[in-house]
Amino acid sequence: MNEILKLLEEDCRYTPSELAAMTGMSEEEVRDIIKKCEEDHIITGYTTLVDWDRTDVETVTAFIEVKITPQRDDGFDRIAKRIYQYDEVESLYLMSGAFDFAVIVTGNSLKDVSHFVSSKLAPIDGVVSTATHFIMKRYKDKHRQFLVEPEQEERILFV
């Protein structure tokens, strides 16, 4: 199972036929593993990495440090849920260290994101403070580099 997961994490376009050939399993086994992983929420989705900076679409991403007061019984989870259900929130992590939540928010403009923080995120009960850092450039995400290096020149050699 882990080998299939690693391959899919590398490229979710691999077909069951390819995965089967690469791992020495049958296609049916591969399909079963994927199905089971989806049912068990081990596989939570399939997505594409897009470098929006190369398009004419304006996007802004912010990394927001959030400090909160944990709630009795629910701890962090209830507040987390109140935050991550906003569509603007791309990722949410509970952190150790100087703050509690790392929230990654995307919007069309600085104004959008600022508005989200001031009118949606900061007023949530239990949120003590926020510190918003705007992301200026994305170099690498999910093991993929976003800068494209020129290829080495064509070579004629026999090895």
Place this chain on the structure above:
Amino acid sequence: MINYDSLLSDNVKSLKPSGIRKYFDLLETMNDGSAISLGIGEPDFVTPWHIREAGIYSLEQGYTKYTSNAGMTKLREEISKYLYRRFSLKYDPAGEIFVTVGGSEAIDLCIRSIVNPGDEVIIPVPSFVCYGPITTMTCGVPVYVETKAENEFRLTAEELRSAITPKTKALVLPFPNNPTGAVMEREDLLAISEVLRGTDIMIISDEIYSELSYGIHHVSPANIPELYDRTLVVNGFSKAYAMTGWRMGYVCGPKPILTQMLKIHQYAIMSAPTTSQYAAIEAMKNGDVDIENMKKSYDQRRKLMLKRLRDMGLTCFEPKGAFYMFPSIASTGLDSEEFCTRFLTEEKVAVIPGTAFGDGGEGFVRICYAASVENIEEAMKRMESFISRL
């Protein structure tokens, strides 16, 4: 007007130019991005960053001078530890190991340091192309032995025995093999050992693909106690660590031979590149995990391509080493050259004819699977369509 032809060395002129240049020329004309080359035999990975970074750091420190002829002491010590850790081979960093400019230089040095004019060097083929020409340039005589598909392209005791003459000086063992992917396992080497018993024939063991052995552990002839004293081990960093451009190799063997061999290296090369040596130290110290990760990835693609080739009806033995498939294309009715030329012209996929690797390669093509899964799949699709049209 100087007649250059008359002044060139007869030995040089006798060397055949590589027959595959025309494929590259053809490939160059197809610059619309749809051509796929599975022709060059090298890792598709970039050298792991921590290794590159060690090279950069050495430059920042200003380590830009020559090293000792034999290579840095630290690097030889790390090679010694590595060979013991991964292959149970024992070589003394002082005198039994030295650092060369790629495995290629090491092969050249091995042949040049032991071959006298007229001496015969037994070379199993199909194999990498350098052994014969280097022997010729040393005024030795290459004796080619064809390995067979039915023996999984291993060198058998009988094949070796029938090639030995009183003039035999050395046997090249190029395993894991480029282009066939064949390996020699312990029992194969024990059989070779039986044949060589009582002779003074040296083994030049080109083990550049030793880390790329799938489902089996690489065995060096130097692991066979009876062969240890007669074996020169050639290895390097190119294939295992994706470091082809760094030109880092090494040779290990009996001190009396290496002492003499070092003289050629000293006069011809001086010392291997210093930056590369620093990178190589990092590779040996902290690169085991990189080897495993890359090998895993090659193995997945190996299985994928093997399945695709077999599914389209080609006979292909399962390669246990290196990163090549060597399917038989005899069933298509084309010879290797024709197959490759037409496949490239009609389907824009470059593969190498088996004949480029010596006699015995006719009827086969070499396909490198160190390529993206996407390219492998596309190339296999085009091959299936090409074959179905024949």
